[in-house]
Amino acid sequence: MKKYLSNYVPFFTLVGLAGLALVLWNITMLESWNCQTVSTYLQLQNSIQSVLKISEIFPVEFNYSYCSHLGQEPTEEEAKEERYLLKSISWSEPPVLGLPLRQSSDPAQSYYIIQDSGELQVGGKLVVKVQMNNFFGQPKKHGGDFLVARLHTPELGAGVVGRVHDHRNGNYSLFFPLLWPGVVQVDVTMVHPSEAIMVLKRLREEQSDRVFFKSLFRSRYLSETTLCNLCLPVKKQPLCNYTDPYTGEPWYCYKPKLLDCDTRVNHAKGGYKKNLLTSYEKKFFQSAVNIKIPIHAAGMDNVTVLPASKGQTTWRNLELSQSGFYYRGIWRPLTGVVMRQFNDSSAITQCLRGKMVYMYGDSTVRQWYEYLVAQVPEFKEFNFYSPKNVGPFMAVDSNHSIVLRYRCHGPPIRFTTVSSAELHYISNELDGLRGGSDTVVMISIWSHFSTFPVQVYIRRLRHIRRAVIRLLNREPATIVLIRTANLQKLDPESSLYNSDWFSQQLDSVLRIMFKGLNVQLVDAWEMTLAHHQPHQLHPSPAIISNMIQFILSHICPVRRKRKRDYYEAT
Structure with a gap:
């Protein structure tokens, strides 16, 4: 059989060369076509491209870790700063990964308690304790949940954020400055449970291409669209390097098959990669279950703040970590x-x-x-x-x-x-x-x-x-x-x-x-x-x-x- 096929190799080679010559001739002749012919060609090209789905033009099965070598090499001082910054935003991780959903944080079963701190006046501080429980109602033993909180009085158009302290044992402390008199309401929200944060960390490091980009390249009547990003696998096809010459900020596109890199016309969002999560991970991203769900009070959810006593230190003399607050909507x-x-x-x-x-x-x-x-x-x-x-x-x-x-x-x-x-x-x-x-x-x-x-x-x-x-x-x-x-x-x-x-x-x-x-x-x-x-x-x-x-x-x-x-x- 192999011997039989080998007799046709010269014939197939000749056909291939003829086809290549025909393509080159067509490209050359495009310039001499009249307007009607060019219009028909472009309509045909657009029709073909419109039929193709974005997933077919850009097969998004690629998966690679972030290319840390891209960009200018940081100096020793910059590398030291980077280590400090990464340490400053480090997040508490569960001691055991892979806990079932029922053992993860359930905001509906969790609660907060306003601490009894005696008489509350403007210039003072309100402390709130949060206990995170799982779906069985059992106390969590580790931290890492992402909580946000505010203190507000709707009738006064007043509000201020609270500072959250993670004790890393399922308990959290919230600290609010008391900046206006009257009844103030505590709002606590769980944005994500700690188990979801671990998934987000994984996506950030392993799926940095989950939003992908594209660029159109065009020269006269020829156009191509290719995939672009901060980092692309070189093994797939040659790259066009658009790294900024002044800052060294990297950017790459796959090189078009027929056009040069300097024919790039535009930049656009290509789309979003789908199916990023396992069936297990999806359980931690459920609306009305564990994404931005309020945590309710066990007892009173508000307190009355008295005006500052005459001669008492007010909030204007305190060192506050908050940058500001709303009062009467301002x-x-x-x-x-x-x-x-x-x-x-x-x-x-x-x-x-x-x-x-x-x-x-x-x-x-x-x-x-x-x-x-x-x-x-x-x-x-x-x-x-x-x-x-x-x-x-x-x-x-x-x-x-x-x-x-x-x-x-x-x-x-x-x-x-x-x-x-x-x-x-x-x-x-x-x-x-x-x-x-x-x-x-x-x-x-x-x-x-x-x-x-x-x-x-x-x-x-x-x-x-x-x-x-x-x-x-x-x-x-x-x-x-x-x-x-x-x-x-x-x-x-x-x-x-x-x-x-x-x-x-x-x-x-x-x-x-x-x-x-x-x-x-x-x-x-x-x-x-x-x-x-x-x-x-x-x-x-x-x-x-x-x-x-x-x-x-x-x-x-x-x-x-x-x-x-x-x-x-x-």
Whole structure:
């Protein structure tokens, strides 16, 4: 049989060469086709591509660990900082892995108790003990559950977050400052049980490609789409290397079969990998069972706080870890700036007069741009024919010499389609700014890094921090504001990509890395957790308004001491 087939080898070789020559001839002849022929060809090509499902174009069976060797090698000092950061966000693990669901944390069986601390007054502290139980009602013996808490008075539009201390034995302590008088209500929520956190940790390290990206390549009438990411297996096919020459931030796409790497047109989110969990792991991600479920009180769930006694130390003299609180719906910072209200367009324009305002990052900073443009009719937007949710955007108020600019951060970014020419890294953008007292910089970068190992985020923030330091060194009067992460709505699927636990980890890293610099954090985490509005990736207008008031209060601070304390809650 083999001998019989070998007689036909020359014939098959000849047919293959003829086919190759025909393909090359067709490619060459495309240029000379008339418009009707080209149109027919493109329609045929589009029809074929539309029939193919994304899973067929990008077979997502790939599974590889994070490529730690990518990017510039950290210095000894940077490696030391990275170890410190990773240690600071380390999470308590169950002593035994693989416990059945019935032995995991059940918020319905768990409870909290308000500790009896005697007479409660403004300026004091409320302590709450939480006991986590399993589905049998038995006390848990280990910690690691992700809990969040707030103290609030709905009638007063008041709220503050609580600090959670994990005793690592199934017990937790919550600490709340008492900042206003009246009846205050305790809310405790289990975001994830400790067993779910172990699954999220595994996904972060082993499935960092669970959100995948794509790029379109085009040259004249030929186009191809290939898979892209921070790290791709080289054995599959050759790679196009789009590593940023200035920062060393890595990005790769598979090389098209017929086109060159320099024909890339755009960048887009490709999709989400499915079937990430085993049947056992899925049990820890159930809506109405163990994802963002309230924990109820065993006894009273509220206390009455008395006004501070005359001459007593009030909260204004205490050292508090919280950054602020709500009272009558207004965010009140606990340190630093005095909060002002800019309730009409004229107040906003007077504050921003003569300012160049640059906003860099994800869609949560784009909300600030959209809010300001909506609030100030004098802003005229320039039409760059940019996609609605992508940008770049620019608005100008020529009467008050104000310019607002928004630009999204570089990859990884999960927007629908971004022109490859618009993929700019924030640190490079900052290096292009002159800076000065007329310059305001706002940065928000966190959500699109939730699926990657924390080292990726640390590296990106390190480059941004260096650029911020360079900017402040050449122009110290430049105002820089950085937005933290916020909580959002979760279900079994979104938890695997955008869990609040991922956001909390990134949020902690950001706070540490920018501590001590002349930048102002906009604490979106506390502003969303302390508010009565439901958690959303894009916070409600009421929260955005408070963020803008806080920002403008920094740009235009109170110059003289007021006779009446602005924060007097009594």
